Amino acid sequence: TTVLAADHLLVATSELAGVAPGDEVIAIDGRPVADVLRAAVEARAVSRPDAAKTAFAKTWTSVLYPKGDPPRARRIRTRDRAGAEHDIAIAPHEAHGKHEVIGIEQRGDVAVVSIKSLEGGKARAKAIDETLAKARAARAIVLDLRGDRGGLDVVGYRIVAGLAEGKARIGTAQILAAEETLARRTSWKKLAVGPDGWATLDLTVAALPARYPGKLAVVVDAGCVSTCEVVAAALRADVGAVLVGETTGGSTGAPVEVTLASQATIAIPTWILTSAEGKPIEGDGVVPDVDVSATPDALAAGRDLPLE
Numbered sequence: 427t428t429v430l431a432a433d434h435l436l437v438a439t440s441e442l443a444g445v446a447p448g449d450e451v452i453a454i455d456g457r458p459v460a461d462v463l464r465a466a467v468e469a470r471a472v473s474r475p476d477a478a479k480t481a482f483a484k485t486w487t488s489v490l491y492p493k494g495d496p497p498r499a500r501r502i503r504t505r506d507r508a509g510a511e512h513d514i515a516i517a518p519h520e521a522h523g524k525h526e527v528i529g530i531e532q533r534g535d536v537a538v539v540s541i542k543s544l545e546g547g548k549a550r551a552k553a554i555d556e557t558l559a560k561a562r563a564a565r566a567i568v569l570d571l572r573g574d575r576g577g578l579d580v581v582g583y584r585i586v587a588g589l590a591e592g593k594a595r596i597g598t599a600q601i602l603a604a605e606e607t608l609a610r611r612t613s614w615k616k617l618a619v620g621p622d623g624w625a626t627l628d629l630t631v632a633a634l635p636a637r638y639p640g641k642l643a644v645v646v647d648a649g650c651v652s653t654c655e656v657v658a659a660a661l662r663a664d665v666g667a668v669l670v671g672e673t674t675g676g677s678t679g680a681p682v683e684v685t686l687a688s689q690a691t692i693a694i695p696t697w698i699l700t701s702a703e704g705k706p707i708e709g710d711g712v713v714p715d716v717d718v719s720a721t722p723d724a725l726a727a728g729r730d731l732p733l734e
Contacts, residue, residue: 430476430483430648431720435459437504438725444512445504448726452511453503454486472693473651474711477675480648484573487516507722528553530560537564538733541585544577544653551584558588566641569661570733572671576652583631585657590664591637596629597656597707599680599697607696610682627697633664642667645732646714651675659701659712669714671732676711 427438428451435451454462463479470478491498497518505511527550529540539561541554561567569585576582586594601607603619617625644658644667655674661667679695686692701707724731 427487428483429720429725430480431722433460433463433479435463435483436720436722436725438720442514442516445514446506446726447728448507448722448724450505450722451502452505455500455502472679472681473675473677474648474673474709476648476673477651477677477711480573480672480675481575484649507726528557530557532564535565536568537561537566538568538570540570542574544574544582544657546581547578550577551581554581554584555588558585562588562638562640564640566643567638568643568645568733569667570645571650571654571658572645572647572732573649574651574654575649576654576677579629579653579656582653582657583629586660586664587631587633589638589642589661590631590633591635592633593630594633594660594664595702596631596660597702598700599627599629600700601625601627601697606684607682611680611696637665644669645671646674646712647672647719647732648675648711651677653678655707655712656699656701659703659705659707662712662715663702668716669712670716670718671714672717672719673713674707674711676707676709678707 428435429438437445437447437449437451440446452459463482466478466482467475499518500516502514502516503511504514527542531538537560539557544550583596586596601614601617601624603614603617603623603625608615614625617627619625642661642665644661646655646658646669650658651674656678658669658674662669678699680697681693681695683691683693695708699707701712718732720731
């Protein structure tokens, strides 16, 4: 696996001979990593450029291919921490087993909760409720949202509901109430629309009788996008959370997809979202209080600096 640090693709974990955590991947299949990252940015539909690069860093070593086809072999060039370069062949293997989306680990009197996705509907929402109920028994909570690509609002808002108090603010959406939009977002049809065609929607969630009293840190990166970054900002505004890591992806907008006559598909934002902190997210992201990212030395030592 790899992580992105100041546009350097660093090895986080490795089972390959000759590749160690902290090494840098400098080429993939003969293409310099700088070119590969540039292509990822050019292909993005939404978000800040860093979000596209971070998403690539987290996913490129996992490849889906048609059933029955042989796995696609790859070659990489790495530079170790002594400066020597190596050409390495990657031999893919099929991964089996269930991917853990929500996890909780007790480290002393601190509960570390990891939530990797906000998809999944009622089952995912229930799992978040149950996990946070356990975590609230701890003196402090670290919530790791790195790489969380967002998902359903009703799922993501459960994080705020499990830590904040009363009627907790999520943000405010300015919605352009076009017929095409309302046809796709039926829950918006009863909104009061002004003469300019815009409607205002205050986003809230029913939370706890009393907010979580302990300290709360939220770890984010540019891979935290959409509902994930909306939730991160709400936790800082409503609960006083300290955000640690890197600026989030800057991707909201509740887009609808439209297929053109050419069969090209475009995604059009349907709202302007202001976070619970009163700041825009689209294109800007949520800026952490403590800016920290991975380093080669820390990775080589098996240390996760943002989590620390």
